[in-house]
Amino acid sequence: MGQKCSHSRIIAALDCDNAVEVAEKIGNYVRAFKVNYPLVLKKGLKVIGEISKFGEVIADFKIADVPHISSQIAECAFESGARGVIVHAFVGSDTLREVVRVAERFEGDVYAVVELSSEGGREFMSGVAEKLAKVAKEAGCRGIVAPATRVERITRLRKVAGDMIIISPGVGAQGGDACEALKAGADFIIVGRSIYTGDPVKSVVSLLERIKQEGLDGQ
C-alpha cells in the first residue's frame, strides 16, 4: 500500500514489459497494482513477488475455469505473493466458492468480473451483471469489477453490490473518466496505458490531483 497516498483510489494496471520499474516509481501513489497474464506468462510468476515489494498485487487472471482448475490458478497467484485475484462470475457459483476458499487460506481477496469494459461486455454480460454481482456476493467475493466505460452500469451495480468493493477498469485509453467512475460509485479506478505509456509519476500525480480537486479523494 502506498505511504504518501494510502488513501489513493488508483489501482495501476501494469500491462507493460517494464512493470517492476513502473511499480517502483509509482508505488507510493497507488492503492494497488494489477497484473495480468501477458506479463506473468512472459516474466514468470516471480514477477508478482517482485512487484509486491512496492505495493499490493491483484492478479487479474480473469479465472474462468471449472472449480478444480480455477482453485489451482488462484493458488499459483497467492503463493506468488498476490493479495487478490480476479475471477469471472459468469462461470458460476461453484468456481467462485472454490476460489474464495483458496483466498481465505491466504487471507486474500477475490474480485469478480460482472461486466467487461470492452464493447463485447454488452453482448452477454450487461444483461446479467446484476445477477452476477449477487452471486459473487453470496459466494464471499470481496468485490466486483465493473466498467468505467459505462458509468451508468456502475451506479446500477452499486445497488446490488452493497458494501462490496467496486473496482473499475477502462479509465483513460479505453475512454472511461476517472472522476465520473468514482462519482458513479466505484471505490477504486484501474488505470493502465495512460499511466505507463507516458511519465508514470507525472501521470499518476496529475490524476490524483484531479481526483482531489473534485473532492473525490476520500479524505
Added chain:
Amino acid sequence: MGQKCSHSRIIAALDCDNAVEVAEKIGNYVRAFKVNYPLVLKKGLKVIGEISKFGEVIADFKIADVPHISSQIAECAFESGARGVIVHAFVGSDTLREVVRVAERFEGDVYAVVELSSEGGREFMSGVAEKLAKVAKEAGCRGIVAPATRVERITRLRKVAGDMIIISPGVGAQGGDACEALKAGADFIIVGRSIYTGDPVKSVVSLLERIKQEGLDGQ
C-alpha cells in the same frame, strides 16, 4: 498428431506435473494435448514447446479478457508452439475476433467455450450457449467446447455449430462418458484425470478400444 492413431478422437488434458512425460508416452494414441494455466504458470510457457514434440498442443487458457489483452495472451500461446487456443465466447465477439486474427497469423485454431462442464456452467452459460456458438462461428472460430457431462447439450449445440469442431471435456473424473459424448455429436473428447492418474498408456488404449468397439473411431 499421433502416428499409430491419427484417427484418434481423444484429446489428452495434461493437468499434471509430469505432463511432458505423459505426453511422450501417449503421443501416438491421441489427437492432441490440452494444457492449462496451472501447468504453464508452474513450468513456464516453454512447457508448450516441450509437449508439442509429441503432438499438437491446445492452450486451454480460457481467454476471457478485453480484446487487446486477449490477443496478447493468444500470441504468448502460439509463439510458444501451441496449435490452438481456447477462448470464452461470453466475453463477446470483439475479443473472439481479435483472438481469431492472432490465430490466423500462426495458422492456428481457436475453440470457444460455450458452456463449462462444471455445475456452474448451468447457471449463466447453458441458457445462452446456442447464441454463444453462433457468435463463435461468425467470428471465425474453428470449434466450440461443449460439456460431455451433459450430452443432450452437445446434441443441441451441434445443430448450431454446423461444421465447426466440437471438443468435449468432462469425460471420466467429472462423470461424462466418452462414447455417449461422441454419439451426441462431439468430434473429440477431452480426457484428463482418468488418463494421467493411472497408467496413461493402458488407460488411453483401453478407451480407444472401447470407442472402436462402439464403432465410433471414425474409420
